[in-house]
Amino acid sequence: MSLDVSLQTDPGVLSDDPVMEARRQIEICNACRYCEGYCSVFPAITREKVFADGDITQLANLCHNCRGCYYACQYTAPHEFDLNLPRALASARAESWERLAWPGGIAKVFQARGEAVAAALVAGFAVMFALIAALPGEGEGFYAWLSHGAMVAIFTPAFLLPLAAIGVSLRAYWREVGGTRLTLADWREALDAAGRMKNLSGGQAGGCNYEKGERYSLARRHAHQAVFWGFLLCFASTSAGTVLHYVFDAKAPYGFFSLPKLLGVPGGILLTVGCAGLLMLRKQADPELGTPGRASGERAFVWLLGFVGLSGLVLYAVRGTGLTGPLLALHLGAVLTFFLLAPYSKMAHGFYRLAALLREAQDKRVRNG
Amino acid sequence: MTDAKTLSAETWDVVVVGGGNAGLCAAIEAAETGARVVILEGAPKVYRGGNSRHTRNFRCMHHGPLGPLIDTYDEEEFWQDLLRVTKGETDESLARHVIRQSAECLPWMEAHGVRFQKSLSGTLSLDRTNAFFLGGGKALVNAYYLTAQDLGVTVAYEATVKHVGIDAAKATHLEVDLAGETVTVKGRAFVLASGGFQSDLDWLARAWGPAAKNFLIRGTPYNRGLVLKDMLDHGAETVGDPTQCHAVAIDGRAPKYDGGIVTRLDCVPFSIVVNKDGDRFYDEGEDVWPKRYAIWGRLVAAQPDQVAYSIIDSRSIDLFMPSVYPPVTADTIPGLAQQLGLPGPKLQQTIEAFNAACRPGTFHPQELDGVATEGITPPKTNWARPIAEPPFYAYELRPGVTFTYLGLKVDLKARTTGPQGQYDNIWSAGEMMAGSILGQGYLAGFGMTIGTVFGRIAGQEAAAHVA
Ligand SMILES: Cc1cc2nc3c(=O)[nH]c(=O)nc-3n(C[C@H](O)[C@H](O)[C@H](O)COP(=O)(O)OP(=O)(O)OC[C@H]3O[C@@H](n4cnc5c(N)ncnc54)[C@H](O)[C@@H]3O)c2cc1C
Ligand code: HEM
Ligand code: SF4
Ligand code: SF4
Numbered sequence: 001m002s003l004d005v006s007l008q009t010d011p012g013v014l015s016d017d018p019v020m021e022a023r024r025q026i027e028i029c030n031a032c033r034y035c036e037g038y039c040s041v042f043p044a045i046t047r048e049k050v051f052a053d054g055d056i057t058q059l060a061n062l063c064h065n066c067r068g069c070y071y072a073c074q075y076t077a078p079h080e081f082d083l084n085l086p087r088a089l090a091s092a093r094a095e096s097w098e099r100l101a102w103p104g105g106i107a108k109v110f111q112a113r114g115e116a117v118a119a120a121l122v123a124g125f126a127v128m129f130a131l132i133a134a135l136p137g138e139g140e141g142f143y144a145w146l147s148h149g150a151m152v153a154i155f156t157p158a159f160l161l162p163l164a165a166i167g168v169s170l171r172a173y174w175r176e177v178g179g180t181r182l183t184l185a186d187w188r189e190a191l192d193a194a195g196r197m198k199n200l201s202g203g204q205a206g207g208c209n210y211e212k213g214e215r216y217s218l219a220r221r222h223a224h225q226a227v228f229w230g231f232l233l234c235f236a237s238t239s240a241g242t243v244l245h246y247v248f249d250a251k252a253p254y255g256f257f258s259l260p261k262l263l264g265v266p267g268g269i270l271l272t273v274g275c276a277g278l279l280m281l282r283k284q285a286d287p288e289l290g291t292p293g294r295a296s297g298e299r300a301f302v303w304l305l306g307f308v309g310l311s312g313l314v315l316y317a318v319r320g321t322g323l324t325g326p327l328l329a330l331h332l333g334a335v336l337t338f339f340l341l342a343p344y345s346k347m348a349h350g351f352y353r354l355a356a357l358l359r360e361a362q363d364k365r366v367r368n369g
Numbered sequence: 370m371t372d373a374k375t376l377s378a379e380t381w382d383v384v385v386v387g388g389g390n391a392g393l394c395a396a397i398e399a400a401e402t403g404a405r406v407v408i409l410e411g412a413p414k415v416y417r418g419g420n421s422r423h424t425r426n427f428r429c430m431h432h433g434p435l436g437p438l439i440d441t442y443d444e445e446e447f448w449q450d451l452l453r454v455t456k457g458e459t460d461e462s463l464a465r466h467v468i469r470q471s472a473e474c475l476p477w478m479e480a481h482g483v484r485f486q487k488s489l490s491g492t493l494s495l496d497r498t499n500a501f502f503l504g505g506g507k508a509l510v511n512a513y514y515l516t517a518q519d520l521g522v523t524v525a526y527e528a529t530v531k532h533v534g535i536d537a538a539k540a541t542h543l544e545v546d547l548a549g550e551t552v553t554v555k556g557r558a559f560v561l562a563s564g565g566f567q568s569d570l571d572w573l574a575r576a577w578g579p580a581a582k583n584f585l586i587r588g589t590p591y592n593r594g595l596v597l598k599d600m601l602d603h604g605a606e607t608v609g610d611p612t613q614c615h616a617v618a619i620d621g622r623a624p625k626y627d628g629g630i631v632t633r634l635d636c637v638p639f640s641i642v643v644n645k646d647g648d649r650f651y652d653e654g655e656d657v658w659p660k661r662y663a664i665w666g667r668l669v670a671a672q673p674d675q676v677a678y679s680i681i682d683s684r685s686i687d688l689f690m691p692s693v694y695p696p697v698t699a700d701t702i703p704g705l706a707q708q709l710g711l712p713g714p715k716l717q718q719t720i721e722a723f724n725a726a727c728r729p730g731t732f733h734p735q736e737l738d739g740v741a742t743e744g745i746t747p748p749k750t751n752w753a754r755p756i757a758e759p760p761f762y763a764y765e766l767r768p769g770v771t772f773t774y775l776g777l778k779v780d781l782k783a784r785t786t787g788p789q790g791q792y793d794n795i796w797s798a799g800e801m802m803a804g805s806i807l808g809q810g811y812l813a814g815f816g817m818t819i820g821t822v823f824g825r826i827a828g829q830e831a832a833a834h835v836a
Contacts, residue, residue, distance in 0.1 A: 072504030
């Protein structure tokens with residue numbers, strides 16, 4: 001088949017449509033390629049000559065917003081090509097999350113508006129306070145405030161329903177980007193890239209360009225690693241608790257030298273410190289290179305996540321005191337909100353980005369043999 | 370922003386004119402000796418770095434693997450490569466000096482913030498000879514500005530040097546236009562590194578002829594040769610043909626200035642190229658494109674209105690990296706001619722004559738396949754395949770100027786020479802003196818090598834002079 005050049009855009013004609021604009025900039029990059037060494041996006045670009053909508057979605061989600069390609073670009077404004085690839089891809093990425101989420105309208109609200117996230121959080125607190133007040137407690141520790149049965153009844157659906165919604169979106173994503181059956185090698189490569197946050201490393205540059213402009217720095221990568229691994233440790237802690245409860249019939253509260261605490265305390269600290277770090281770095285970074293119109297929603301997401309970590313730690317610190325009840329309501333309220341918003345807030349990024357890394361591993365394997 | 374007061378308050382040890390690769394290398398070397406250094410850069414901050422910001426690699430001699438470079442590229446091979454492209458228009462002692470010094474430039478560059486990467490995709494043939502900058506030349510320029518800043522170098526943007534004040538053989542001061550205000554900047558040593566004159570279209574037109582007004586300038590609009598002109602007026606000795614510039618054929622729709630690398634067009638070998646009268650004028654299939662794009666710059670420059678059109682059919686559209694500009698597309702040749710503003714019947718006739726002259730053969734896009742025309746002038750000696758399968762596509766071609774050859778004559782120490790012998794305290798580096806080494810043609814990556822080697826020398830010598 002001959003090449004469909006009708007997909008090509010005029011490099012001098014800027015577009016308000018995020019996909020069209022990302023396509024325009026990607027085509028310029030494909031003719032230039034100077035930034036090839038920064039991340040996985042450019043090698044993926046060079047595998048194509050023209051870009052269908054699905055290609056743009058994939059490239060947008062593969063981009064980690066490290067910003068190396070902005071500071072290195074010879075075509076940034078006031079040049080008529082007006083390159084700002086980090087922003088163009090962020091815009092197309094946010095657009096793809098809002099389009100693929102179900103229901104899409106909610107995602108638009110929570111991606112963009114911090115007030116909406118805050119309102120949801122207050123609602124989460126209120127629900128938990130009301131439940132604790134209304135339902136009888138049982139047993140020791142925080143089960144004295146809210147019974148294990150009640151927690152399971154609330155959090156099982158609050159965890160599984162959003163996960164199902166994300167699953168539906170990811171299927172749509174996979175179809176849109178032309179994904180096929182994954183191999184073990186694809187998973188290995190993608191998990192390695194995510195676990196080490198390779199695309200925030202700047203390649204040979206040894207860092208990305210976030211809080212220090214054109215200077216390379218590893219601060220954001222390290223802060224994200226703290227959040228990422230902290231979150232996974234917290235998750236592992238909860239899972240360990242569940243296993244202890246059901247399999248070993250060992251009930252909470254657990255002592256410090258138990259699996260849930262040994263995972264949860266460091267996890268909570270990493271999560272809290274990491275989120276604080278990300279918020280601080282965010283303040284110094286140039287908002288013009290981030291997602292247009294979503295800053296408030298993004299910031300609120302980091303606050304929410306950080307609050308989950310912090311309230312968990314405080315809850316542990318005040319154990320055995322009268323503060324346990326109110327703090328339990330705050331912590332569980334935040335966790336509830338976080339779970340329910342996962343498909344519609346910035347939290348979606350982890351899922352889509354993992355999918356993009358998987359697709360990239362797969363495409364590279366198939367095309368490069 | 371550095372203000373007029375700061376600039377005129379002191380007599381600087383070393384004043385560097387031009388903040389591109391050569392000027393930055395000089396400033397860094399000088400500042401590392403402890404000298405008080407100022408860089409006067411004509412462009413605003415966003416456009417600092419001249420043509421250097423458009424580069425992607427530099428050519429480097431090496432014995433055994435070095436950084437991103439593989440195998441060995443020794444002095445002799447490097448020299449032979451240079452001799453071939455310049456057809457002998459080079460100064461052997463200066464050239465060999467650059468070649469020898471290039472090896473130690475790579476680690477120096479890394480130590481001063483430049484990062485390298487493997488050869489870019491599509492340029493694998495250069496992975497032995499050329500080291501590619503991660504992020505390209507602008508990332509390199511950024512790294513050097515940061516290093517200079519850390520070393521305490523003062524930088525003034527929008528500081529256009531208009532005149533070099535010279536007393537006998539000694540420069541005393543510069544007259545500088547600082548965002549509209551005239552400032553006198555005094556110094557003990559001066560490094561001139563403000564590039565060629567290719568962005569001054571009037572000068573280009575005086576040198577080349579009026580056709581030059583239609584040329585596109587691939588790099589910065591700020592290299593207007595102001596300082597070069599002033600030095601010529603002082604009677605400084607020059608090298609390089611004052612009428613010549615390096616030009617390649619690029620997409621005719623490129624911006625007038627600063628289009629850089631993305632405006633290149635790779636379709637010519639698979640096409641026929643006609644001028645605005647609809648006539649072919651040269652063998653499109655003479656050789657592979659990387660060996661011919663510079664020749665085509667001159668060929669197109671010689672056509673009426675300095676424009677040409679490269680035409681292919683649907684069978685060839687996937688054979689090359691598409692231009693960043695979408696092709697003009699039509700299902701018929703007259704339709705194509707109409708969109709291009711070409712005489713339709715004439716274009717039809719040219720294509721029919723070409724098609725009739727094509728002979729059967731096995732078409733191989735990746736090599737010289739010898740599939741040639743018979744009985745037409747000019748012939749097409751490779752990849753001659755009829756333009757017959759719609760849709761038809763066309764790309765406009767225009768000459769894109771890379772740099773000019775005229776420059777200041779320097780010695781091995783980068784020192785310039787005036788009417789009464791060597792100047793006491795004026796050195797030059799980069800494009801501004803490259804004409805003595807690259808008198809003709811171009812060797813990929815050699816501009817940055819010259820700038821780095823001579824920029825460093827100029828900085829060291831200037832600092833030694835004031836020490
Ligand atoms: C599109 C393109 C791609 C290229 N790619 C490569 C490549 O990959 N590898 C390679 O080796 N070479 C390449 N070259 C050639 C290379 O750009 C030059 O050889 C090199 O950049 C010259 O460096 P320089 O410091 O002498 O000049 P420049 O980098 O042009 O710097 C000159 C500086 O002087 C300033 N200036 C000018 N006039 C004044 C004034 N009156 N007062 C104050 N400041 C002034 C300018 O603003 C500019 O910043 C390329 C050129 C172009 C156009
Ligand atoms: C596949 C796994 C993941 C990848 C590849 C990934 C990637 C990224 C990237 C590239 C960024 C910075 C760019 C941007 O703001 O969009 C980011 C931001 C962030 N990530 Fe992740 N992430 C992953 C999983 C997670 C997880 C599990 C968490 C914790 C729940 C998390 C929390 C955050 C936070 C808090 C931010 C900062 C948001 C902001 O400043 O706007 N990420 N992530
Ligand atoms: S961001 Fe700019 S410099 Fe980098 S590849 Fe794209 S066009 Fe080239
Ligand atoms: S912002 Fe970073 S990750 Fe995104 S395309 Fe640019 S270099 Fe790659």
